[in-house]
Amino acid sequence: MSVMALSGAGGMDAFEEFVRPPVNETPSERADRKMREAREKLISDAIDEQIRQDKQTQQREKGLVKVLLLGQSESGKSTTLKNFRLAYARNEWEAEKASWKAVIQLNLVRSIGHILNTLQAEIDGEPPSSTESDDIDPLTDPSDIPADGDDSNLSQSQFASVDLQSLQGLRIRFAALRRVEMVLKLKLGAGTEEITSMDEYPETPSDSGQESRSAEAPDSRYLVRIRKNSRRKRVQGGEMAVRGLRWREFLSSARRDSLFGRGTDAQMQDSADADVAQILAGCREDMKSVWMNQTIRAILRKRRVDMENNAGFFLNDIDRIASSSYVPSDDDVVRSRLRTVGVQEYRIYVDLPNSNVYKSTPKREWVIHDRRAWIPFFDDVNAIIFLAPVSCFDEVLLEDSTINRLNDSVALWKAIISSRLLENVTMICFLNKCDILKRKLKSGIRFSRYVREYGDRPNEITPVVKFIKERFRNIAIKYSIDQRTTYIYTTSVTDTKATAATLRSVRDSVFRTNLASAQMV
Ligand SMILES: Nc1nc2c(ncn2[C@@H]2O[C@H](COP(=O)(O)OP(=O)(O)OP(=O)(O)O)[C@@H](O)[C@H]2O)c(=O)[nH]1
Numbered sequence: 330m331s332v333m334a335l336s337g338a339g340g341m342d343a344f345e346e347f348v349r350p351p352v353n354e355t356p357s358e359r360a361d362r363k364m365r366e367a368r369e370k371l372i373s374d375a376i377d378e379q380i381r382q383d384k385q386t387q388q389r390e391k392g393l394v395k396v397l398l399l400g401q402s403e404s405g406k407s408t409t410l411k412n413f414r415l416a417y418a419r420n421e422w423e424a425e426k427a428s429w430k431a432v433i434q435l436n437l438v439r440s441i442g443h444i445l446n447t448l449q450a451e452i453d454g455e456p457p458s459s460t461e462s463d464d465i466d467p468l469t470d471p472s473d474i475p476a477d478g479d480d481s482n483l484s485q486s487q488f489a490s491v492d493l494q495s496l497q498g499l500r501i502r503f504a505a506l507r508r509v510e511m512v513l514k515l516k517l518g519a520g521t522e523e524i525t526s527m528d529e530y531p532e533t534p535s536d537s538g539q540e541s542r543s544a545e546a547p548d549s550r551y552l553v554r555i556r557k558n559s560r561r562k563r564v565q566g567g568e569m570a571v572r573g574l575r576w577r578e579f580l581s582s583a584r585r586d587s588l589f590g591r592g593t594d595a596q597m598q599d600s601a602d603a604d605v606a607q608i609l610a611g612c613r614e615d616m617k618s619v620w621m622n623q624t625i626r627a628i629l630r631k632r633r634v635d636m637e638n639n640a641g642f643f644l645n646d647i648d649r650i651a652s653s654s655y656v657p658s659d660d661d662v663v664r665s666r667l668r669t670v671g672v673q674e675y676r677i678y679v680d681l682p683n684s685n686v687y688k689s690t691p692k693r694e695w696v697i698h699d700r701r702a703w704i705p706f707f708d709d710v711n712a713i714i715f716l717a718p719v720s721c722f723d724e725v726l727l728e729d730s731t732i733n734r735l736n737d738s739v740a741l742w743k744a745i746i747s748s749r750l751l752e753n754v755t756m757i758c759f760l761n762k763c764d765i766l767k768r769k770l771k772s773g774i775r776f777s778r779y780v781r782e783y784g785d786r787p788n789e790i791t792p793v794v795k796f797i798k799e800r801f802r803n804i805a806i807k808y809s810i811d812q813r814t815t816y817i818y819t820t821s822v823t824d825t826k827a828t829a830a831t832l833r834s835v836r837d838s839v840f841r842t843n844l845a846s847a848q849m850v
């Protein structure tokens with residue numbers, strides 16, 4: 330019941346009308362009704378619980394393990410899924426790798442576009458459109474923005490007079506890249522779409538000013554992402570996204586070619602691919618000189634455009650990617666960015682640990698879901714991998730610029746931990762993007778400026794990660810309904826080698842817990 334109340338905005342009016350109390354109800358009738366409703370709720374909850382347990386038992390009998398990947402946008406859910414596939418579904422991974430080439434090329438072209446737009450904004454004297462969190466110590470001087478170069482001499486007028494002409498020259502030389510962008514978007518067309526940041530958020534009761542709450546999870550309003558009309562912000566030019574159920578369509582395009590030979594469509598596609606590769610190769614030196622240009626770097630720094638830490642960063646790989654013989658590496662595919670809308674479901678067979686206990690069942694089927702609108706998927710889930718991108722301590726949500734991204738992750742973690750629907754689920758938390766966190770701290774961005782309780786502890790990766798880990802662990806201890814073991818890892822899921830070791834440990838913990846509960850049944 331609470332699931333419906335939270336996830337559905339429309340269609341409830343008629344139901345509410347039906348259950349509305351009678352108009353002239355006497356106090357004793359009211360007391361009777363309340364008791365009746367409480368009894369009915371108990372029965373309904375017991376039935377729900379029975380259904381959930383039955384489903385879990387059925388699943389165990391079938392040997393299925395259902396894992397849910399959860400986390401805010403760009404937390405690394407799809408990247409973690411890629412790591413699972415790389416480790417446990419190698420053949421499919423190899424077959425689908427070619428599908429990612431266009432995504433990677435598009436990531437690169439869009440980075441160049443982003444730089445050109447930033448230069449244009451600088452010339453036009455636009456204020457920086459900051460994604461930086463407002464949630465900072467109000468006593469801090471706003472001009473106290475650390476930068477690793479001396480950009481103070483770089484006045485807007487200086488750049489405008491010196492480089493306006495060169496920017497126009499660049500725009501002309503890069504005109505062909507616009508065509509490449511269009512061709513790549515068409516190519517990705519099967520299963521993908523261009524979206525703005527808000528398109529993916531369903532209307533929620535909060536849109537109409539109502540607050541959504543559940544009696545079962547005190548913070549469950551965080552489980553339905555809140556959309557605030559006044560704060561809508563569009564992603565510049567939209568971002569390519571794959572809608573969950575069309576994921577296979579996107580990935581199968583490469584396999585179709587290899588399985589069924591090459592028809593006319595495929596030949597046209599080949600010639601479009603060759604076109605793209607040729608244009609990219611033609612722009613290679615210009616792209617490199619833009620990325621290596623120190624004045625441009627200084628402007629990016631001044632406007633706090635952090636290309637290295639942006640999703641789909643390939644500017645250090647221009648030589649390789651803008652070449653006609655480019656073939657994506659495993660690492661490229663893992664680092665490429667294609668936003669997910671809706672649910673992605675994957676079934677993979679996971680090797681079991683090499684121990685006597687597991688000898689009779691050497692592999693288990695895992696169903697992995699990657700999603701953000703979560704509640705309907707809580708049913709019969711065995712484990713949750715929650716991704717908290719800890720490098721985002723100084724950023725705000727794209728979809729709501731009043732919310733600090735680290736605070737958002739903490740609130741989501743608390744909501745998940747305290748949800749009754751999930752009390753029997755193995756909880757795993759990835760404190761992700763530790764590599765970016767390390768780079769940020771090194772560049773001089775002070776953690777304590779955004780997280781005041783951190784105080785004057787050293788601005789270094791080890792104590793900062795320890796502090797965040799303790800915060801997540803304390804929430805798990807304080808808000809778990811029953812005592813349960815929670816596994817918290819520090820990760821950089823773009824590092825596939827380290828992540829493979831983490832996933833092995835996750836596999837062991839999930840099996841240990843599920844085996845223990847299966848024996849108890
Ligand atoms: N450097 C670094 N980049 C990461 C890490 N994890 C993810 N990324 C990058 O961050 C971007 C976003 O990751 P995704 O896996 O697409 O995020 P998501 O949670 O699936 O995001 P949505 O689909 O929008 O919900 C991608 O470009 C990844 O390559 C990390 O640990 N370190």
Ligand SMILES: [Mg+2]
Pocket residue numbers: 406407408667668669699
């Ligand atoms: Mg995704």
